[in-house]
Amino acid sequence: MWKAILEWRNSPTPSQGTSPVQRLMSRRTRSFLPCKTSMYQHEVQRAVPSQVARKRQVAKSYYDTKAKPLPPLVIRQPIRVKTHPQQAHSNWKSGVIEDSAAPRSYIVEVDGLRDFVQ
Numbered sequence: 120m121w122k123a124i125l126e127w128r129n130s131p132t133p134s135q136g137t138s139p140v141q142r143l144m145s146r147r148t149r150s151f152l153p154c155k156t157s158m159y160q161h162e163v164q165r166a167v168p169s170q171v172a173r174k175r176q177v178a179k180s181y182y183d184t185k186a187k188p189l190p191p192l193v194i195r196q197p198i199r200v201k202t203h204p205q206q207a208h209s210n211w212k213s214g215v216i217e218d219s220a221a222p223r224s225y226i227v228e229v230d231g232l233r234d235f236v237q
Contacts, residue, residue, distance in 0.1 A: 125150055135170055142167050192216050192225060200227055 128140045129150050140148050146161045147154075192198065196216045203209040214229035226233055 122151060126152070137164055189223070191219075191223075194218065198227065200229060202229060 125148070129138050129147055131138045131141075135142070138147065140146075141162075142164050145163045147159055149159065194216055198214050198216060199211045200214050201209045202212050212229050214227045216225050217228050217233060218226040220226055
């Protein structure tokens, strides 16, 4: 199975013209298929950052077709927040918007404690 993964990493991506290993290491890695030794020469891939940026722009445009801006929250508006969003099973608690810190970021009071929420 690892031989198949090696060959897959050495195969060029149609949209970019180079393989993933070429973009990472600026050369092809040796494989079990016969190949000319000139194919293993170093060749720096300079277009990789622009290709990544273009790919991200395309993904963003697809996302933005269905996305819509959310209305801003109002000061003293009751809300529900997760107290520990990093934990898988954290509880939702009732809170109140105290202040606006930045666009889409608020100071929230939950159980008498003030916290910053994005």
